[in-house]
Amino acid sequence: MSNGYELWLNYQKVTDDALLNQYRSSLQTVYLEGESDTHLAIKKELQMGLGGLLDTEVVFQKYNGLGNTLIVSKYKDLPQDFKTIVTAEGLTEEGYIxxxxxxxxxxxxxxxxxxxxxxxxxxFHFLRLLQTHSSLANIDIMEMPKVNIRVLNHWDNLDRSVERGYAGFSIWNWHTLPNYIDQRYIDYARANASVGINGTVVTNVNANALILTPHYLEKVKALAEVFRPYGIKVYLTARFSAPIEIGGLETADPLDAGVIQWWKDKTKEIYTMIPDFGGFLVKANSEGQPGPQNYGRSHLDGANLLADALEPYDGVVMWRAFVYSEHDPTDRAKQAYSEFLPEDGKFKDNVILQVKNGAIDFQPREPFHPMFGAMPNTPLMMEFQITKEYLGFATHLAFLPKLFEETLKSDTYRKGKGATVAKVIDGSLDNKKLSGMAGVSNVGTDINWTGHPFGQADWYGFGRLAWDPYLSAEDIADEWLRLTFSNDDKFVEPVKKMMIESREAVVNYMNPLGLHHIFDTGHHYGPGPWVGNLSRPEWNPVYYHKADTEGIGFDRTKTGSNALSQYAPEVEEMFTNLETCPEEYLLWFHHLPWDYTLKNGRTLWEGMGLKYQEGVDQVRDMIKIWKAMEPYVDEFRHHQVSMLLNIQLKEAIWWKDACMLYFQTFSKMDFPKEMEAPEHTLEYYKSLKFPYAPGIRPRWD
Structure with missing residues (x-):
C-alpha cells in the first residue's frame, strides 16, 4: 500500500510476466565507470529502480574508458571496442542519448x-521507459533541455510557515540544519532531477534578510551539498533593504557606493561557501516590499546592481515583474508592462525578468501576459504557480499542466503568426542565450509532499514542460498516471480524460466566461465577489467584475482601460471584436449587458448560471469515474482522493450558489431552469469567515 511518498519514483515491480522476463533477460548487468558524486547517485537510482521494477539484484561492473556513459546489458563481458560506438556528439551539457x-x-x-x-x-529517462512498460528494441532518443533555468520557487519562511502552502510546513528545517540532513532533502532532489528541474529558490519572494547572514548561509550550504550531485543549484531571495537590516548601512539606494560594495562583498561571501550558487530572485516595490523606487530609482537600477555583483561568478538575477502600486490609478493589468517596457534592452546580460503567466495574479484562467509579446531585447522567464492559491488549495483536483500548456501555446504575434509564448520563454524567438521557467512550489511536509495525491502531477508536469515547453498536457498526464498508479489502459484512459477536463471544471464553477479575482480576500479561500471595502481598489473583487444593473465585466478595450493596446494589433483585434473574442475571455475584456446573447443563443445571465452548473456536474462525473477505478488503486490513495473529491463537490456548489445569488442582486433575473436552486441565502454565504485558512500571507512588521 502506497502513502504517496515515493511520488512517480515508486518503481513498482513490473506485473506483466512476459515483459518482466524480457526486461530481466536484457538488463542483467550495468556497466558504469565513474566515481563522481553524480555517478554514485546514478548507481543508487539504478539499484532502486532496476531492483524494484525487476525484483532482482543489480550487478554493476566497470568498463574502462566509458566516461559519462552507462551500458545496461544481458552480457557479463563486453568487447573492448564497444566504446567506439558511443558518442555524445551534438549534445549540450545537460543533454543525453x-x-x-x-x-x-x-x-x-x-x-x-x-x-x-x-x-x-x-x-531517469531510461527508468521511465521501463516504468511505462516501453519496448527496449530500437531505442533511439536524443534529449536536450530547451530552457536553461528550470527552478522551483519556494514561498517558505524561516519559521517553516509556507505562504500559499497547502501541504504542511516547509520541508526546510532551519533549526536542525546544517548538521541534520533529512532524507526528504535527498528525495526532493531526486524527484526534481527526474523531471529535469535544475534549481531551487529555497526562500519566500517576500524575503527575510536573515537568510543572507552567515548563520543561515551555513545551512543553505548544507542543502547545496545535498542537491549538487543531482544537478540542482540553490538560489536565494534577496531582500532589497538587506544592507540596512543586516549590513548596518543607512540606505539601500542602488546607486550608493557603499550599497554597491556591500552587495559585492555579500555575493563573494556566498560564493566562497557555495561555489555553484545560482543567484538571486528579487521581488521589489510590489505589495509593500522594499525596492529601488524607495530611493527614486528604477527596477533597472536595482537589477543591474545585483547583476554586477553576480557577474564575476556567472550568477543570475531573476527580477520579478509582478508589480502594482496603490499610487497608480490605472488598470492593475497594465502596470507591469508600463514599468518595464521602457527598460527593454537596458538590463545586464545576466538579468532575466520573471513574468507571471498572466497580468493579474495566477487566476484559474488568464490571457497571456502582454509583456511576453513586447520585450524582444530582454530575456523573459515564465512564472507559473504550481500551488493552487486560486484553484481550490490542495483539496481540488485541477490538472495544471493544461493551464500551463494553454499559456505556452498562446500566440503573441510579435513577429507575425506563430510567435508563441513558448518561443519567447525558450529564447528561440529572439536568439536569447538566457531562458527560464519558474514554478511556485506546492511541496510541504505532508507524507505525500503535495497534500492532494493528484497535486504531484502538477509538480511533475511543471518539470516536464520546463524541460520542453512544447509537450502536450495529455502526454504528461499519461506518463504520470503510468508512473504513479498503473499501466493498465482501463485505468489510464478514463482518469487521463478526467485530469485533462478538471481544470476547465474549476474555471466553470469559480470564474466562468472571463470573470476573475472574485475570491474572498486575504486567504483567497472560496467566493467573495461582494467584497468592496478594502483600502486599495485593486484588492477588492468588485474592482474586477464591475457588476451593476447594466451588466458585468471589465472593459479593457479602447472604451475602457485600453489594456488591450499592450498586445500586438492582431491579438488586440481578436479580443476587442465580440465576434472573435473567445467566450472564455469575454468578461475579462468586456463589460456586457445581462441580456447579451452568447453564441449558443442564451443570454449572458443564463450562460453564467449554466457554466456554474456545468462545473458542479463535472465534479460529480469525476467522482463517478474515480469510484470505478477502485480495482486499480490501493485502498489508501483511492479513499484519500474520494474524500477530497467530495470536498471539491461541496465547494463547487458553494461557489455556484454564492456567486449567482450575489450577481442576481444586479441582474434581477431568474436563474436558468437547468441550474439547481441555491442551498442557502446570500446572507448566509456572506457571513462565512475563515481566519485560519491555510497559506495566509504572514505580516511583516
Whole structure:
C-alpha cells in the first residue's frame, strides 16, 4: 500500500510476466565507470529502480574508458571496442542519448552524455521507459533541455510557515540544519532531477534578510551539498533593504557606493561557501516590499546592481515583474508592462525578468501576459504557480499542466503568426542565450509532499514542460498516471480524460466566461465577489467584475482601460471584436449587458448560471469515474482522493450558489431552469469567515 511518498519514483515491480522476463533477460548487468558524486547517485537510482521494477539484484561492473556513459546489458563481458560506438556528439551539457546499440550481433542499451548531469537525466529517462512498460528494441532518443533555468520557487519562511502552502510546513528545517540532513532533502532532489528541474529558490519572494547572514548561509550550504550531485543549484531571495537590516548601512539606494560594495562583498561571501550558487530572485516595490523606487530609482537600477555583483561568478538575477502600486490609478493589468517596457534592452546580460503567466495574479484562467509579446531585447522567464492559491488549495483536483500548456501555446504575434509564448520563454524567438521557467512550489511536509495525491502531477508536469515547453498536457498526464498508479489502459484512459477536463471544471464553477479575482480576500479561500471595502481598489473583487444593473465585466478595450493596446494589433483585434473574442475571455475584456446573447443563443445571465452548473456536474462525473477505478488503486490513495473529491463537490456548489445569488442582486433575473436552486441565502454565504485558512500571507512588521 502506497502513502504517496515515493511520488512517480515508486518503481513498482513490473506485473506483466512476459515483459518482466524480457526486461530481466536484457538488463542483467550495468556497466558504469565513474566515481563522481553524480555517478554514485546514478548507481543508487539504478539499484532502486532496476531492483524494484525487476525484483532482482543489480550487478554493476566497470568498463574502462566509458566516461559519462552507462551500458545496461544481458552480457557479463563486453568487447573492448564497444566504446567506439558511443558518442555524445551534438549534445549540450545537460543533454543525453539513449539507444539500443548493436555490436557483433549482440544488443545493449546505452545511455551517454557529455557531462555527469546529462547522464543522470538520461538514467531517469531510461527508468521511465521501463516504468511505462516501453519496448527496449530500437531505442533511439536524443534529449536536450530547451530552457536553461528550470527552478522551483519556494514561498517558505524561516519559521517553516509556507505562504500559499497547502501541504504542511516547509520541508526546510532551519533549526536542525546544517548538521541534520533529512532524507526528504535527498528525495526532493531526486524527484526534481527526474523531471529535469535544475534549481531551487529555497526562500519566500517576500524575503527575510536573515537568510543572507552567515548563520543561515551555513545551512543553505548544507542543502547545496545535498542537491549538487543531482544537478540542482540553490538560489536565494534577496531582500532589497538587506544592507540596512543586516549590513548596518543607512540606505539601500542602488546607486550608493557603499550599497554597491556591500552587495559585492555579500555575493563573494556566498560564493566562497557555495561555489555553484545560482543567484538571486528579487521581488521589489510590489505589495509593500522594499525596492529601488524607495530611493527614486528604477527596477533597472536595482537589477543591474545585483547583476554586477553576480557577474564575476556567472550568477543570475531573476527580477520579478509582478508589480502594482496603490499610487497608480490605472488598470492593475497594465502596470507591469508600463514599468518595464521602457527598460527593454537596458538590463545586464545576466538579468532575466520573471513574468507571471498572466497580468493579474495566477487566476484559474488568464490571457497571456502582454509583456511576453513586447520585450524582444530582454530575456523573459515564465512564472507559473504550481500551488493552487486560486484553484481550490490542495483539496481540488485541477490538472495544471493544461493551464500551463494553454499559456505556452498562446500566440503573441510579435513577429507575425506563430510567435508563441513558448518561443519567447525558450529564447528561440529572439536568439536569447538566457531562458527560464519558474514554478511556485506546492511541496510541504505532508507524507505525500503535495497534500492532494493528484497535486504531484502538477509538480511533475511543471518539470516536464520546463524541460520542453512544447509537450502536450495529455502526454504528461499519461506518463504520470503510468508512473504513479498503473499501466493498465482501463485505468489510464478514463482518469487521463478526467485530469485533462478538471481544470476547465474549476474555471466553470469559480470564474466562468472571463470573470476573475472574485475570491474572498486575504486567504483567497472560496467566493467573495461582494467584497468592496478594502483600502486599495485593486484588492477588492468588485474592482474586477464591475457588476451593476447594466451588466458585468471589465472593459479593457479602447472604451475602457485600453489594456488591450499592450498586445500586438492582431491579438488586440481578436479580443476587442465580440465576434472573435473567445467566450472564455469575454468578461475579462468586456463589460456586457445581462441580456447579451452568447453564441449558443442564451443570454449572458443564463450562460453564467449554466457554466456554474456545468462545473458542479463535472465534479460529480469525476467522482463517478474515480469510484470505478477502485480495482486499480490501493485502498489508501483511492479513499484519500474520494474524500477530497467530495470536498471539491461541496465547494463547487458553494461557489455556484454564492456567486449567482450575489450577481442576481444586479441582474434581477431568474436563474436558468437547468441550474439547481441555491442551498442557502446570500446572507448566509456572506457571513462565512475563515481566519485560519491555510497559506495566509504572514505580516511583516
Amino acid at each position: 539513449i539507444k539500443t546499440a548493436q555490436l557483433n550481433g549482440k544488443s545493449h542499451v546505452v545511455v551517454s552524455s557529455k557531462e555527469d548531469v546529462g547522464l543522470l537525466y538520461g538514467t
